[in-house]
Amino acid sequence: MLEIKNLHVKLEDEDKQILKGLDLTVEAGKVHAIMGPNGSGKSTLSYVLSGRDGYEVTEGSATLAGEDLLELDPEERAALGVFLAFQYPVEIPGVGNMTFLRTAVNSQRKARGEEELSAADFLKSIRAKAKELKIDADMLKRPVNVGFSGGEKKRNEILQMAMLEPKMCILDETDSGLDVDAMKLVAEGVNALRDEGRGFLVITHYQRLLDHIKPDVVHILADGKIVKTGGPELAMEVENNGYAGILAEVS
Ligand code: ADP
Numbered sequence: 001m002l003e004i005k006n007l008h009v010k011l012e013d014e015d016k017q018i019l020k021g022l023d024l025t026v027e028a029g030k031v032h033a034i035m036g037p038n039g040s041g042k043s044t045l046s047y048v049l050s051g052r053d054g055y056e057v058t059e060g061s062a063t064l065a066g067e068d069l070l071e072l073d074p075e076e077r078a079a080l081g082v083f084l085a086f087q088y089p090v091e092i093p094g095v096g097n098m099t100f101l102r103t104a105v106n107s108q109r110k111a112r113g114e115e116e117l118s119a120a121d122f123l124k125s126i127r128a129k130a131k132e133l134k135i136d137a138d139m140l141k142r143p144v145n146v147g148f149s150g151g152e153k154k155r156n157e158i159l160q161m162a163m164l165e166p167k168m169c170i171l172d173e174t175d176s177g178l179d180v181d182a183m184k185l186v187a188e189g190v191n192a193l194r195d196e197g198r199g200f201l202v203i204t205h206y207q208r209l210l211d212h213i214k215p216d217v218v219h220i221l222a223d224g225k226i227v228k229t230g231g232p233e234l235a236m237e238v239e240n241n242g243y244a245g246i247l248a249e250v251s
Pocket residue numbers: 011018036037038039040041042043044045054
């Protein structure tokens with residue numbers, strides 16, 4: 001699904017190299033977790049994959065189902081099936097949540113050459129998905145994320161993800177700032193979307209999210225590179241011993 005080879009990324013405006021030869025393959029149907037110390041480049045990786053400005057790829061490649069992602073603008077990547085759930089979801093005053101989602105869903109369908117969803121089909125689909133995520137009708141009508149609590153914003157992101165049906169879901173510290181119940185809801189939402197045709201990259205600082213979203217593979221990212229790859233036990237090792245032991249072992 002997602003194949004990243006020897007990715008080197010620097011800041012556009014500064015002489016600062018952030019990713020330094022990152023290799024990563026996420027297969028369809030699999031959940032890969034990335035853990036790593038603060039400042040190791042985890043968010044940069046998610047931004048570069050989604051096409052955010054400010055970063056320059058100096059070497060390497062990133063493809064989704066064989067398509068060169070780095071050549072595409074952010075909208076084209078989204079239409080291809082890349083979805084990034086942010087650490088800090090944006091508020092959009094004046095735009096109703098439901099209107100926003102309908103526009104997003106239909107513009108992606110259009111970009112893929114598919115027919116728009118009818119108002120009735122859209123409504124049926126969003127109501128069912130909102131119910132699963134315990135998002136009430138009122139939250140669907142309010143402006144996007146405005147006045148939402150941290151937990152509501154994250155659940156709303158999972159709703160966006162569920163509606164857009166992406167091929168590659170990237171969650172960047174979606175668990176940060178959530179209490180245990182909100183985190184469980186987010187995890188359940190993600191688990192409900194696990195599918196043979198879909199890959200996940202779950203970036204997290206803490207093991208606790210991975211108790212609820214069981215990853216197939218865990219990677220440790222340090223200083224711009226994947227330095228260790230293993231199974232769920234690797235996340236336990238981080239939880240118990242921190243990163244120091246792993247970093248000493250690989251250096
Ligand atoms: P992580 O998500 O693993 O904590 P980041 O990808 O956010 O790491 O950051 C990696 C490094 O790059 C950090 O040293 C960070 O300060 C720096 N960095 C990332 N983006 C920017 C930016 N836009 N401007 C300045 N420094 C940045």
